[in-house]
Amino acid sequence: xxxxxxxxxxxLEHEVFxxxxxxxxxxxxxPTPDNYRETSLVGKALPAKIKVWRVQNTAQNIGGxxxxxxxxxxxxxxxxxxxxxxxxxxxxxxxxxxxxxxxxWGFSASPSQMTDAGRxxxxxxxxxxxKFDGKPPLIRAVNVxxxxxxxxRYALLIDRVRDKSFLSNIFPDAQLTQxxxxxxxxxxxxxxxxxLVYRDKVYRVDEELKAAGIASNRTVAALGQMIGLLNDExxxxxxxxxxxxxxxxxxxxxxxxxxxxxxxxDRIYFxxxxxxxxxxxxxxx
Amino acid sequence: xxxxxxxxxxxxxxxxKEEDMGFDKGRFQLQGAAKVLSGFAALAAAFLCSGAxxxxxxxxxxAKIAMRILYAGHPGSAREKDFVEFLGKHFTQVQTGDLAxxxxxxxxxxxxxxxxxxxxxxxxxxxxxxxxxxxxAHATVxxxxxxxxxGSQLRLKTGYE
Numbered sequence: 001x002x003x004x005x006x007x008x009x010x011x012l013e014h015e016v017f018x019x020x021x022x023x024x025x026x027x028x029x030x031p032t033p034d035n036y037r038e039t040s041l042v043g044k045a046l047p048a049k050i051k052v053w054r055v056q057n058t059a060q061n062i063g064g065x066x067x068x069x070x071x072x073x074x075x076x077x078x079x080x081x082x083x084x085x086x087x088x089x090x091x092x093x094x095x096x097x098x099x100x101x102x103x104x105w106g107f108s109a110s111p112s113q114m115t116d117a118g119r120x121x122x123x124x125x126x127x128x129x130x131k132f133d134g135k136p137p138l139i140r141a142v143n144v145x146x147x148x149x150x151x152x153r154y155a156l157l158i159d160r161v162r163d164k165s166f167l168s169n170i171f172p173d174a175q176l177t178q179x180x181x182x183x184x185x186x187x188x189x190x191x192x193x194x195x196l197v198y199r200d201k202v203y204r205v206d207e208e209l210k211a212a213g214i215a216s217n218r219t220v221a222a223l224g225q226m227i228g229l230l231n232d233e234x235x236x237x238x239x240x241x242x243x244x245x246x247x248x249x250x251x252x253x254x255x256x257x258x259x260x261x262x263x264x265x266d267r268i269y270f271x272x273x274x275x276x277x278x279x280x281x282x283x284x285x
Numbered sequence: 286x287x288x289x290x291x292x293x294x295x296x297x298x299x300x301x302k303e304e305d306m307g308f309d310k311g312r313f314q315l316q317g318a319a320k321v322l323s324g325f326a327a328l329a330a331a332f333l334c335s336g337a338x339x340x341x342x343x344x345x346x347x348a349k350i351a352m353r354i355l356y357a358g359h360p361g362s363a364r365e366k367d368f369v370e371f372l373g374k375h376f377t378q379v380q381t382g383d384l385a386x387x388x389x390x391x392x393x394x395x396x397x398x399x400x401x402x403x404x405x406x407x408x409x410x411x412x413x414x415x416x417x418x419x420x421x422a423h424a425t426v427x428x429x430x431x432x433x434x435x436g437s438q439l440r441l442k443t444g445y446e
Contacts, residue, residue, distance in 0.1 A: 067443050101423060102439070106429065110371075130397050136420070141440045
């Protein structure tokens with residue numbers, strides 16, 4: 001049952017589905033795995049069956065998904081090419097994905113066990129990744145399980161994990177007490193505060209950011225607002241704190257911060273799995 | 286809550302998309318060809334009305350692709366043989382290597398390296414881990430669990446979950 005990729009309409013427009021070989025998936029409706037519902041609020045809302053297409057024919061329950069989907073696309077050097085259907089991981093986890101010059105083909109079969117569509121896509125992936133030869137990753141994952149979406153996933157486990165020290169390394173202890181027996185409410189808390197989530201040893205909601213009236217910690221506009229706090233003596237200290245939290249820069253004056261921002265704002269991105277930091281992509285990336 | 290009606294909507298969207306990507310796309314290709322040949326209208330018309338024109342609607346499979354591929358896996362395995370036979374049908378040059386000894390320099394001179402391993406009867410977590418530095422940036426396809434473990438080792442988003 002793990003021989004398939006999930007149907008994703010927009011991804012069919014990606015060149016790996018047409019160049020140089022046309023990929024013609026044969027679609028089937030398969031039962032939505034229980035693990036999708038157990039590990040995400042999005043998964044809970046899925047229909048009874050979802051659309052998939054077979055990449056390979058191994059008749060095994062494992063072997064189709066390898067990488068975590070959360071945080072995959074939060075830097076411009078990575079992309080999900082096809083989420084995989086899986087019975088042991090999460091909705092949206094990655095069957096085929098690329099990070100810089102590495103393309104991960106998560107399916108296990110050798111070519112004779114691939115479908116025609118799977119073989120065509122495999123060949124296209126080889127041709128596609130060639131374009132990225134010599135391009136190292138812009139970021140290395142500080143923790144691939146530390147995206148803000150993962151906070152929701154872990155929150156859903158609050159009543160199922162026996163080793164409480166596991167959760168103590170993920171959430172503040174006070175919250176674990178507050179939400180014991182209320183898994184969905186705990187997950188909803190993290191989902192509702194998604195734009196303000198960051199990590200400082202454990203997941204936290206950025207109350208300083210919220211108090212400053214900044215609605216998100218990951219938009220370019222928010223970074224501009226953080227820099228703007230430096231221009232007022234009353235808010236400058238908070239601005240410095242937030243810029244230290246969310247960037248790797250250390251400029252002496254507001255003018256230098258503003259000049260840095262103005263020169264690079266078209267190339268700024270924010271990565272959760274890269275450490276909850278704003279970074280600048282190289283020109284032309 | 287997404288109901289069955291939405292699933293049906295997805296089917297309709299797909300059918301429309303297949304129309305867009307199939308017949309229509311072929312037609313666009315013919316239109317493009319006609320535009321290029323606009324200075325030779327009579328010749329173009331003759332071509333499009335001929336059997337050759339009809340054949341153009343079904344694009345011929347690409348000939349062998351001029352790329353040098355290195356498949357580094359489990360030497361002598363049936364899986365290696367399967368991959369090499371398949372790749373050899375589509376790429377002009379395919380060579381093999383050993384995943385266990387693959388290093389930063391192994392892919393020099395190749396366009397793409399494929400890193401894979403035969404998992405028959407073997408604990409996947411005991412697959413060989415090539416010694417790659419963070420300077421390694423060759424175009425590389427990593428396959429299956431062996432590939433995911435390489436991704437984890439290099440702290441890539443493609444790492445094994």
